[in-house]
Each structure stands twice: as structure tokens, then as C-alpha cells.
Amino acid sequence: MTDRLTARETVALVTDEATFAELPESIESIRESADSAESAEPAPDGPLGWPGYDAARARAAERTGEQESVVCGTALVEGVRAVLIAFEFGFLGGSLGERTGDRLVAAYTHARAHRLPVVPLIATGGSRMQEGMLALTQLQRVARESVLTREAGLPQIAVLRDPTTGGGWATLGAGADVALALPGAQVGFAGSRVRPADADPAAYTAQAQVAAGAADAVVPPEELRGTLGRWLRLLTRPSATPAAPPHPLGTGPDDLPATGWDAVRRARSSERPHAQDYLDAYFTHRVALDGDRCGGTDPQGMLCGFGEHEGRTVAYAAQTGTATRPAGYRTAARLIRLADRLGIPVLTLVDTPGAANDAEAERQGAGAAIADLFTAVAAARTPVTTLVVGEGGSGGALALAAPGNTWATPDSYFSVIAPELAAAILKRPPEEVEATADQLRVRPQDLVDLGVVRGIVGHHYQEQNQSQSQNQEQEQEQEPDPDRPYGDR
Secondary structure, three states: OOOOOOHHHHHHHHOOOOOOEEOHHHHHHHHHHHHHHHHHOOOOOOOOOOOOHHHHHHHHHHHHOOOOOEEEEEEEEOOEEEEEEEEOOOOHHHOEOHHHHHHHHHHHHHHHHOOOOEEEEEEEOOEOHHHHHHHHOHHHHHHHHHHHHHHOOOOEEEEEEEEEEHHHHHHHHOOOOEEEEOOOOEEEOOOOOOOOOOOOHHHHEHHHHHHOOOOOEEOOHHHHHHHHHHHHHHHOOOOOOOOOOOOOOOOOOOOOOOOHHHHHHHHOOOOOOOHHHHHHHHOOEEEEOOOOOOOOOOOOOEEEEEEEEOOEEEEEEEEOOOOEOHHHHHHHHHHHHHHHHHOOOEEEEEEEOOEOOOHHHHHOOHHHHHHHHHHHHHHOOOOEEEEEEEEEEHHHHHOOOOOOOEEEOOOOEEEOOOHHHHHHHOOOOHHHHHHHHHHHOOOHHHHHHHOOOOOEOOOHHHHHHHHHHHHHHHHHHHOOOOOOOOOOO
């Protein structure tokens, strides 16, 4: 980047005017560290006795006006209070040393004590060589603080400035829940002076990290405050109430498919509404979570993010009607686990002919990715709501469906296998495909009768099914459970 802002200039860029207050804990930790060092009368030039280290720190302090490579404090970002950790690259390349670690620990501790989100504004070259392994082990301290903050249910949103490399990228950056990058920022584990001579420099950029699924978005500086504010507002509003399924957008709710093949034909029609249409209608505004953090994205097959619906936050993972790639399943699992940790309800939209089954999908771990999504949905404590808006193709669709809280539109079907493939496996001629679709009972009303979905949105069928389910639940409550001989009797 041509213009590299200082730590305090970056803070001013993203915060509401005159709201930043430096944390006294971080300042005090530096003083205590210095007092302790004086009383112990250590060897000059740091723990390794690195020649000229004291002088280098003094010059850095005089040049930047800072006493360390990070400035920590609280401020309002678009009205949301957060803990900010701003790196000062002018102070020894924004490198991490012991005193940097002290400040970071103090900042995270303050965030948990006051239930505040954490926003690292990163610009660092890595760990401080002049302190050797004592500097490198600060990464373990940072990782521990990040884990404790996750367990506390507090979001961490990183801003990747220029450069974000080394341990700072591998902990505060890539380890954050959401990573936003400034255009042109150098982002990568290897800094510019330690890469192979023939390395492609384009691979170490913010844009490349977004394309590889390691960061979520590139945000221009003039849009950073607004974007960061939207993320903070959305991720700091937990709710225990399940998301309501969206209203149907396509065929009239009373126009249900007459046959199984009719249901398949309607679900495959390019004219019926798709995920983008439902998301646009459901959310007032939304932000996208992009990438599986394993080197992949599936922008054509899976849309994930957080949005506002009727004044509260709902997370979403939506298939788009194409075969879902392994990266899409992993991104959805990432989304659901983040929403679960933050206590935010989830809406999933099912629409896929099935999981991608080409050789490349197998090499990318399709089975493991689908299994991981099944696990994420099954383990979620936050409520998950599913609407089948198009094709429900086998396990590749079921992985995204909420057990016990899945709904269907009149333009959808759900099947253990595509009718064409079922006919082929049964060695039936092509003219029997339509009859096979009927036998599979794939229509939305069939799914209600089978108990696979709760109802058809916008249709009286859901009311009948709900009353039947409620009656069945009441009958089950009155009857003793033979599998629980000592309970509920």
C-alpha cells in the first residue's frame, strides 16, 4: 500500500469521533514490566543481550510517540463499543515482544470482563528477533486469550492492514471470527524478505487470501468504519428465538404439484425463485462470510453470512441450486459454529441437485466436508430453521437441513436420490423415470405426510401437520416410555 496509517490514525479511521480511550491496564503492564526490569538489573539490550536493541527501541519510541508496537483501548464503532488493538508498524515493524504480549493479554482480559467484542487492527511483520523464543512464545499467549474470548461468546473481527504477516497473521488475523482486509495489503505467513525468490508476490495479497477463503472481504478505507460497524452490530445481538421460515415467493401456495415428476420439474425450473431472491426478501441488510479457512470458496454454490430480519440478527447458509462443492459445506459448517458460539439463530436454505461428485471434489474431501456439516448442525445449541426452496438432492441437501424444523415451498422436492438415478440403479427404462418419482414420494405434501418436513410455507398443509404433530406429542407424553422404566412415569 502506498499510504500506511499509524496505529492512532487507523483507530481514528474506524471509530466514532472522540470515543477512543486507551486502556489503563495495558499502559500499567508496560510500566510494571519496566519497573521489574530495573529492579532486577538485567543485562542491557533485552533478554538476549542483542547489541543495539535498547537504542532501537528508543529510536522507535521517539519516531512514533509510542512505547510499544500496539495501542489498546476501547471506542465506539458506529455506536457499538469494542476493544481495539491497533498495531504501530513504525515501532520495530509492529513486531511482537514480551511487552507487546502483556498489552494484548490485558486487552483481551478487559474485553471479557466488560463483555466487549475485540477488533485487532493488524500491521505487523511477525515476532521480534531481538527477543528470540521469548518473543515467539507470545503467540501462544495470544492464542490462549483468543480461545478464552471465543468461549465467552464474544466476537473477534480482524482488520488486515499492510503488512499482516508472520505470527500476527497466524493468530490475531487468521484466528479471528471474521477477517476484513484493506486493498493492496500484504497478507501471508511469510514476509517479503523470507519467501522463496521465485514466489509469486500476488499470492501474498489481501485479494489472494479472500480468493483462497482465508479472509472474508476486501474493504476500501472509506467504507471500513461502516462495514466494521455492521459486523459488530450483527454479531453482538444474541437471540434464543428460532428464525421464522421465509414466505414463499414462487407459485401460489395453493398450487401444489400433482405428481412427483411435476414437483421435480418445478424445482428445476430456472423461473422459480432462488436463494438470492429469498435472502433479498428476508433480510433488511446482510454481510457475507466467505471461505472455508482451508483454502477454498464456493461462491456459486453456497452463500453464508449474517443479516437483520425484523430487528434481530439471523445467520444464514443458503445453497444456490448448483451442486455444492466441499468448500461450500465447510463454509456452512464454519458459519453454523460461529452462530452457535455467539447465540445467534440460523436459517438454512436447501437447494441443490446434490453434492459435487467429480474427481476434484473427492480430492478436496467431499465426504469429510459433508460429515463436518452434519456434525455442526447436529451439535448446534442455537436454533436452526430450514426451508427447502428448490431441489433437495440426497445427503448433499440433507446435511444443511435442521432435524425437526425443516419446511418446504410449493416449488420444491426432497429425495433420497434423483429419480433418473433411481431408475438407472433399478435398471428401469427412461420412460419409467416419472413413475419412479411418484414412488419416491418427493412432493412437498408427501414430505409433510412422511414427517420429513413440518409443513409447506404459506399453505394450510402446515397447520394440519402441526396440529397432528402436537396431538402425537401429547399422546406420547401421556404414554409411558418403555425405554425409560424409571423416568417420566
